[in-house]
Amino acid sequence: MDRGQLAEFLRVRRERLTPADVGLPAGLRRRTPGLRREEVAGLATMSTDYYTRLEQGRGPRPSRPVLSGLARALRLNDDERDHLFRLAGEQPGPPPGPPSDVRDGVLRMLGRLDVPGIVLDAKYDVLAWNRQAAALMTDFSALPVKERNLLRLRFLHGDRQAERYGMDATQAFAREAAADLRAATGTYPDDPAIAQLVSDLLAGSSEFAEIWARHEVARQQSLCQTILHPEVGRIDVICEVLVIPERDQRVVIYTAEPGSPSDHALRLLDVIGTQTLSHG
Numbered sequence: 001m002d003r004g005q006l007a008e009f010l011r012v013r014r015e016r017l018t019p020a021d022v023g024l025p026a027g028l029r030r031r032t033p034g035l036r037r038e039e040v041a042g043l044a045t046m047s048t049d050y051y052t053r054l055e056q057g058r059g060p061r062p063s064r065p066v067l068s069g070l071a072r073a074l075r076l077n078d079d080e081r082d083h084l085f086r087l088a089g090e091q092p093g094p095p096p097g098p099p100s101d102v103r104d105g106v107l108r109m110l111g112r113l114d115v116p117g118i119v120l121d122a123k124y125d126v127l128a129w130n131r132q133a134a135a136l137m138t139d140f141s142a143l144p145v146k147e148r149n150l151l152r153l154r155f156l157h158g159d160r161q162a163e164r165y166g167m168d169a170t171q172a173f174a175r176e177a178a179a180d181l182r183a184a185t186g187t188y189p190d191d192p193a194i195a196q197l198v199s200d201l202l203a204g205s206s207e208f209a210e211i212w213a214r215h216e217v218a219r220q221q222s223l224c225q226t227i228l229h230p231e232v233g234r235i236d237v238i239c240e241v242l243v244i245p246e247r248d249q250r251v252v253i254y255t256a257e258p259g260s261p262s263d264h265a266l267r268l269l270d271v272i273g274t275q276t277l278s279h280g
Contacts, residue, residue: 001087006087010055014037037051061089070084096188097190097191098122099121099247106251116129118130118137155174174208176218182216182217237255
C-alpha cells in the first residue's frame, strides 16, 4: 500500500468534483475546492474520520468494499478505479457494474441532432434519448426507470414490439441481444442490476429462457431495422453505432437514405413528435 500516493490521489480527485457533479447542493461559504471530506465520506458510506485519515496518509489499509465505495463517490472511470485499488495494495477486480451517467458532451450532441438517437449501457438500459427517438421508438420518459430497457421491452412486451418492428426483426434482435447480455454478465459478474434483469426475463419470457439456455456470447454492433410506425408507416433506418469504451456505452443514431420515403417519414416524425395523429 502506497499511503502517500493514495492520499494525494484521493485529495486531487475530491477537489476536481463539484457538488453539482454528485447531486449535492452547493451551499454558502464553501471555502474548499471541490467536495468536502465529509461529503465524500457520506457518498462512500464511511465515517468522515476514516476518510480523513486516508487522505492524510495515516489510515489503515482499506478493504475492497471501501475502495469500491470511494470509486463510486469520486466518480472514477475504470482506469482510475484500477489505479485506486493498486495504490491500496489490491488487485483490481471486475468493475461493479456498467456506468449509468452519460457525458455532458454526448447529451449535448443528442440534443442537437435532427435524427433519432439513444444511449445504451451494456445491459440495454436506455440512459438518454432525444425527442426524435421518443417519437420513433417510444416515449421513454413515460416509462418507469426500470422499464427503460430494450430487453424488457422486447421480451416482456413482445407483441407490441413485433407490431412495430416485424416478427423476423424482433426474433433476430432477441438472439443477438441475449448473446450481448450474456457477455455483459461476464464483464460485470457482481452487478445486482444485471442479475435482476436476467432473473426477470427468465421468469417472464419462455422465449428468453430458451435462448438463454444456448449460452451464446457475442457483442452486438448492429441495431439496424425496419420500423412500422403507427403514424407515418414503414421506415427503413440505417443505424450508426458509436462506442464509448471507457463507459461501455453505445450511442445509436437512426438515419435514412437521403430523399427516400423513409427519410421523409423521419422528417415528419421530427415535426409531430410523440403526438397521435387523427385519422379519418
